[in-house]
Amino acid sequence: MKSIETKYMEEREAVLRALARLDRRAFLKVSAGALGAAIAAGAGVTPHSFSLVNVAHAQDKPPEGSPPEGNPGTKAGPSPAKPTLANKPAGFTFAYISDSHLYKRELNDRFVRSLLRAVDDVNAMDPQPDFVLYGGDLAQLGQREELDLGAEILKSLKAPVRMMVGEHDWYLDMGARWRELFGEPNYAFEHKGVQFVVLNSVVEEDFWTPAKLSPMERMQTVAGLDNGKQRPFTVGEEQRAWLQKELASVPKTKPLIVFSHSPLYKLYKQWNFWTDDAEQVQAILKPFQRVTVIHGHTHQILTNRIGNIHFHGMLSTAWPWPYAPQGLPALTIQMNRPDPFNPNDGCGDGEVLVHPDGLVDKLYKLWNRNPVTVSRAYMSSSGKQDSPLAPNSGSY
Amino acid sequence: MQTRVRIRSLVLAILLLVGLGTAAAQQKGAHGAASMDDQQRGLAALALSADGSAVPGGVDAQTWRGAIPADNALDAKRIALGRKLYFETALSKDGTVACATCHDVTRSFTDRRPVSEGFNGALGRRNAPTTMNAALLHTQFWDGRAESLEDQAGQPILNSVEMALESEAQAITQLKVAGYDAPFREAYGRDLNYEDVQRAIAAFERTLIFLEAPFDRFLGGSHGAISADARAGFELFNGKGRCVACHAINRANPLGTDNRFHNIGVSARKQNFEQLAVKALALLKEDSSEKKLDELAVGTDLSELGRFMVTKSYADIGAFRTSQMRNVGITAPYMHDGSLQTLWDVMDHYNKGGEANRYLDGGIEALALSDAEIEQLVAFMFTLTDERFARQNDAEQARQRALAGKQRPFRNDDLAQRKVLVFEERALGGKLGGGK
Numbered sequence: 129m130k131s132i133e134t135k136y137m138e139e140r141e142a143v144l145r146a147l148a149r150l151d152r153r154a155f156l157k158v159s160a161g162a163l164g165a166a167i168a169a170g171a172g173v174t175p176h177s178f179s180l181v182n183v184a185h186a187q188d189k190p191p192e193g194s195p196p197e198g199n200p201g202t203k204a205g206p207s208p209a210k211p212t213l214a215n216k217p218a219g220f221t222f223a224y225i226s227d228s229h230l231y232k233r234e235l236n237d238r239f240v241r242s243l244l245r246a247v248d249d250v251n252a253m254d255p256q257p258d259f260v261l262y263g264g265d266l267a268q269l270g271q272r273e274e275l276d277l278g279a280e281i282l283k284s285l286k287a288p289v290r291m292m293v294g295e296h297d298w299y300l301d302m303g304a305r306w307r308e309l310f311g312e313p314n315y316a317f318e319h320k321g322v323q324f325v326v327l328n329s330v331v332e333e334d335f336w337t338p339a340k341l342s343p344m345e346r347m348q349t350v351a352g353l354d355n356g357k358q359r360p361f362t363v364g365e366e367q368r369a370w371l372q373k374e375l376a377s378v379p380k381t382k383p384l385i386v387f388s389h390s391p392l393y394k395l396y397k398q399w400n401f402w403t404d405d406a407e408q409v410q411a412i413l414k415p416f417q418r419v420t421v422i423h424g425h426t427h428q429i430l431t432n433r434i435g436n437i438h439f440h441g442m443l444s445t446a447w448p449w450p451y452a453p454q455g456l457p458a459l460t461i462q463m464n465r466p467d468p469f470n471p472n473d474g475c476g477d478g479e480v481l482v483h484p485d486g487l488v489d490k491l492y493k494l495w496n497r498n499p500v501t502v503s504r505a506y507m508s509s510s511g512k513q514d515s516p517l518a519p520n521s522g523s524y
Numbered sequence: 525m526q527t528r529v530r531i532r533s534l535v536l537a538i539l540l541l542v543g544l545g546t547a548a549a550q551q552k553g554a555h556g557a558a559s560m561d562d563q564q565r566g567l568a569a570l571a572l573s574a575d576g577s578a579v580p581g582g583v584d585a586q587t588w589r590g591a592i593p594a595d596n597a598l599d600a601k602r603i604a605l606g607r608k609l610y611f612e613t614a615l616s617k618d619g620t621v622a623c624a625t626c627h628d629v630t631r632s633f634t635d636r637r638p639v640s641e642g643f644n645g646a647l648g649r650r651n652a653p654t655t656m657n658a659a660l661l662h663t664q665f666w667d668g669r670a671e672s673l674e675d676q677a678g679q680p681i682l683n684s685v686e687m688a689l690e691s692e693a694q695a696i697t698q699l700k701v702a703g704y705d706a707p708f709r710e711a712y713g714r715d716l717n718y719e720d721v722q723r724a725i726a727a728f729e730r731t732l733i734f735l736e737a738p739f740d741r742f743l744g745g746s747h748g749a750i751s752a753d754a755r756a757g758f759e760l761f762n763g764k765g766r767c768v769a770c771h772a773i774n775r776a777n778p779l780g781t782d783n784r785f786h787n788i789g790v791s792a793r794k795q796n797f798e799q800l801a802v803k804a805l806a807l808l809k810e811d812s813s814e815k816k817l818d819e820l821a822v823g824t825d826l827s828e829l830g831r832f833m834v835t836k837s838y839a840d841i842g843a844f845r846t847s848q849m850r851n852v853g854i855t856a857p858y859m860h861d862g863s864l865q866t867l868w869d870v871m872d873h874y875n876k877g878g879e880a881n882r883y884l885d886g887g888i889e890a891l892a893l894s895d896a897e898i899e900q901l902v903a904f905m906f907t908l909t910d911e912r913f914a915r916q917n918d919a920e921q922a923r924q925r926a927l928a929g930k931q932r933p934f935r936n937d938d939l940a941q942r943k944v945l946v947f948e949e950r951a952l953g954g955k956l957g958g959g960k
Binding site: 233237238240241242244245248249252281469470471472473475494495496497498499 | 769770837839880882884885886887889942945947948
């Protein structure tokens with residue numbers, strides 16, 4: 129495992145090597161200005177950020193039609209009959225908004241403006257998405273005014289909303305207000321031939337009773353990172369049993385899309401980029417031929433594949449997390465460090481295009497950078513095809 | 525008949541008297557600019573580098589070398605040629621427009637108008653940025669669509685609302701008629717060609733470096749070089765006012781721009797971005813040439829899309845390059861469309877958190893600056909004017925102060941002091957607002 133610093137130095141080396149090969153005109157295309165120009169002129173200046181600017185490339189490649197084994201559509205035969213919805217879904221799009229972390233007005237209104245921006249983005253989609261997934265952590269500290277404000281704002285979405293819960297919504301009153309507003313946190317539904325399941329993946333073992341914590345102390349502990357006091361997230365035995373039962377009657381050929389707040393794998397425990405019973409949940413999903421998990425919590429472009437399960441993270445509207453110091457999946461195309469002078473940088477919302485074969489293209493709509501599409505071809509080929517460009521921003 | 529002649533000479537005499545009365549008053553050139561002769565005299569008084577051999581004061585030597593392309597090294601012949609071309613009206617269709625029309629030496633190398641007037645009195649959509657220190661910017665034009673001074677210099681000559689020549693060939697022909705064959709041969713060692721026209725103008729513009737301001741003496745350790753108000757303003761500039769996020773100004777970065785593009789909401793006041801963006805993409809799909817982009821940016825509503833026209837990235841909608849802070853006091857009016865008349869207006873705009881729109885830069889938010897703090901920030905900004913323009917600076921400060929005393933059209937205390945939050949107005953109709 130390479131440290132962040134090592135990767136950074138490697139990136140820097142690669143860029144400097146590339147710079148040495150550029151003529152001036154090409155250089156101006158990729159550099160951002162005078163500091164860089166000084167390097168071009170042969171001065172031994174040390175640049176303070178090391179990424180080339182990628183001139184905006186539209187990623188408008190037609191999606192590669194390479195469905196995985198087991199797709200009925202690949203069978204040779206006379207013009208394939210129109211698939212019935214039960215077996216093979218029609219393509220459709222849903223949007224997502226996630227991790228808004230709303231505070232009381234006196235404390236912070238920037239995150240509220242960011243959520244409104246996301247609502248504007250989704251409402252401007254033409255055609256409208258079939259529905260909008262809200263990915264959890266609507267509130268910062270699970271307080272009534274935070275959740276109520278979020279619920280009020282989400283009402284202005286034109287498309288129907290599917291809610292998911294995050295730990296920031298839950299641990300003040302153990303989900304009481306969230307349930308009143310949005311219903312049960314785990315549920316299943318079918319849409320155009322795709323089976324959807326929404327989980328509450330932020331279940332923690334009781335650490336607060338022995339420690340005699342007040343509800344707000346409990347909430348603030350869960351909201352923190354690196355504190356060693358809270359327990360890891362789980363889906364939990366009860367919900368796993370529910371999931372097993374819910375999926376028992378679903379054909380294994382039917383595409384399955386799971387929403388979870390935390391990634392349903394183990395990335396970095398100290399930040400709860402982690403689900404402690406991930407293996408057991410994956411075991412329930414494994415028999416299905418096409419499984420996609422869309423998760424929040426990590427506030428970044430994050431891509432993983434474990435067997436037939438494709439994992440995609442969601443962007444936050446509030447802030448981007450740095451990448452965890454270890455455990456980053458190889459398939460992830462990283463974006464470089466967000467601009468500390470632009471609070472929007474690294475934030476955004478996005479779309480998920482569900483293809484007729486049930487696999488998805490995951491679109492990250494970054495507010496301050498080029499959008500990134502992680503396509504089904506990229507996922508199906510384990511990163512060998514259709515690799516997205518890193519949406520890096522230039523140096524100062 | 526005789527009476528008529530007499531009247532005419534009388535009128536003439538009165539005109540002359542008035543002319544002498546307003547005095548030192550300059551002869552008017554076309555399109556409201558000072559006459560080219562007056563401008564030339566003004567330029568001579570500035571004592572600019574004639575051969576470009578020295579690194580200009582206030583500029584780091586490495587940066588300076590990086591700012592000069594290898595194929596356009598500075599020398600006296602090229603600079604003198606470019607200087608002549610800067611005032612050359614033969615580069616326009618009707619012989620009335622030169623670079624100096626909109627980048628008038630006597631008007632801080634801009635025209636002090638909201639938007640510029642070109643061929644046949646046509647108005648463009650954008651405010652003429654000063655050519656002072658433009659050599660140190662990383663890109664040119666408000667949307668950065670030119671990556672060098674050379675690239676920039678070639679475009680207005682051919683733009684239909686600016687100098688409006690039909691083609692590069694026409695420019696060459698007109699310059700030949702005006703006797704430019706020999707000087708070009710001497711400066712560049714080859715026949716007159718359009719690229720060398722661009723190079724010569726750029727070479728001259730590289731002598732327009734004005735970085736010797738009271739603020740620089742202050743940075744150099746002379747505490748008293750600027751007033752206590754201005755010093756307090758500099759603190760605010762780097763602190764509560766958040767200006768530093770985009771306008772960091774120091775010895776390493778003397779212009780005070782991040783050379784990036786930000787939507788601060790100026791064009792949101794008048795445009796529907798969504799519709800414009802769709803229209804722009806369609807037009808640029810038909811023709812994505814530099815020429816087309818230039819025409820759309822300068823001459824149409826699409827101007828308001830800013831950087832988006834160049835990158836076609838939605839992240840750049842309504843975004844314009846961060847202006848340099850240098851000489852800001854004498855380069856009013858402000859913003860890409862010249863819609864803000866005074867630095868007080870500029871402060872009012874930022875203080876209320878810009879103009880809300882979907883693409884508003886994330887760093888723009890209400891600042892809660894008091895009147896006294898705005899005064900201090902404005903005082904600071906007037907210390908950034910090069911000492912050679914000290915008198916103009918004083919006059920501008922007085923003019924702007926008087927105007928601001930009469931009107932502050934962008935002031936909104938409720939928003940600025942966060943008594944009302946934009947989202948409450950919009951999403952909740954003020955229901956949850958504490959300040960309504």
